[in-house]
Amino acid sequence: MIRSMAYLGLTTPAVAEWRGFGSDILGLHLIDDGADGAARFRMDDADCRLWVHPGAQNDIAYIGWALSGEAEALALKARIEAAGPVLTRASAEEAAARRVAGFYAFTDPMGFRHELAWGQFVSPGSFTPGRPMSGFKTGDQGMGHIVLLVPDLAAADRFYRDVLGFNQSDRITDGGRELLFYHCNGRHHSLAIGSPAPGMRGAHHLMLEVNSLDDVGIAVDRCAELDVPVSKSIGCHTNDRMVSTYIFSPSVLRIEYGFGGLAIDDLWEPKSYTRTSIWGHKELRPDLPPAMIVGN
Ligand SMILES: [Fe+2]
Structure with a gap:
């Protein structure tokens, strides 16, 4: 497991x-x-x-x-x-x-x-953030979540649930897109998948959760100061209630930088949504490649 x-x-x-x-x-x-x-x-x-x-x-x-x-x-x-x-x-x-x-x-x-x-190696007291901040929410919830873009959504869904043993969290159908979310601990999702086009493989984002909402705002300020693109405005997701922004990393993969994600338990019932966000998450940089597609 x-x-x-x-x-x-x-x-x-x-x-x-x-x-x-x-x-x-x-x-x-x-x-x-x-x-x-x-x-x-x-x-x-x-x-x-x-x-x-x-x-x-x-x-x-x-x-x-x-x-x-x-x-x-x-x-x-x-x-x-x-x-x-x-x-x-x-x-x-x-x-x-x-x-x-x-x-x-x-x-x-x-x-x-x-x-x-x-048996991950741990050195207690060693973490020193690269800039002043409150730290990352990890522990039993792990390092965050990854959103993969898969060539065949139905085949990937079967493999990640039936073989790897992930539990379904939710699904979002938004326009023509379908996104599937999976959990393996109290974090609402550690893995999610979408399909940009049949046959394409890649990844949309890696989510890292911080311990303070201030850290999300400070990251947006730092992006402006250092001329790093913020690809989506601060917003709140419908399913995991994460308040987050999306930062364009040097490898095209977005970093969702968020705070306040929902914790779930074994009694969680998967939901279906028709929107990804309650508010915000507006696309700010439609000029940039929309996702890290391998081979492009
Ligand atoms: Fe996310």
Whole structure:
């Protein structure tokens, strides 16, 4: 059983821009580079939560999911392999590089690499934000949520629920779009999927939740000062009630920077909505690429 989103890896030609973006705009804690020159960030006392690797194109390199231990990972491995994908166990060196005790990796039918990890390394008292801020809401809810763009929405929905074991949170149909949301802990969603066009793969945003509404407003101010595009105005979502803004990262992937997301429990009943936002979230930069589409 997946417990939370533990970490995320990106690839981008824009690693250098990410260092300042991550620390000065988002308030992440920039630590020493990875062996391949990756920019690495802390967002709490976990040794590392976000890797930004050098690469020829913008892509999701891997999504790290936390499990309770290797026994739980092996149980999930059996279920995934029965559905087709083959899992490989990370070497000790690979696990150490991710700052976890171990993980199994596989590529899902949509083309995304997942890592089923356990024993994340934590250094209590180590988190130092890149700019003054109240910190990130993580803990049992993990590092945030990721919104993937999948080539086949129905096939992805079956895989993420029936094989990986995510629970449905909600669905939103807004115009011609359909978005599906999934939870694995008290965070309203750790994973969401949409389909921009049949056959396309990519990601729309990574959501990071902060501990104060002031941090969201300060991030918008910092974007204006440092000339970083804010792609959507501050708004409140219908489903998770997050008050957030969307910041255009150097790898096109938006960072939803939010506060006050809904916490849910096992009694949650999935809802359907026809709008993504109660107020706000107005598109401010229609001139920018609408999402990180791999291959574009
Ligand atoms: Fe979001």
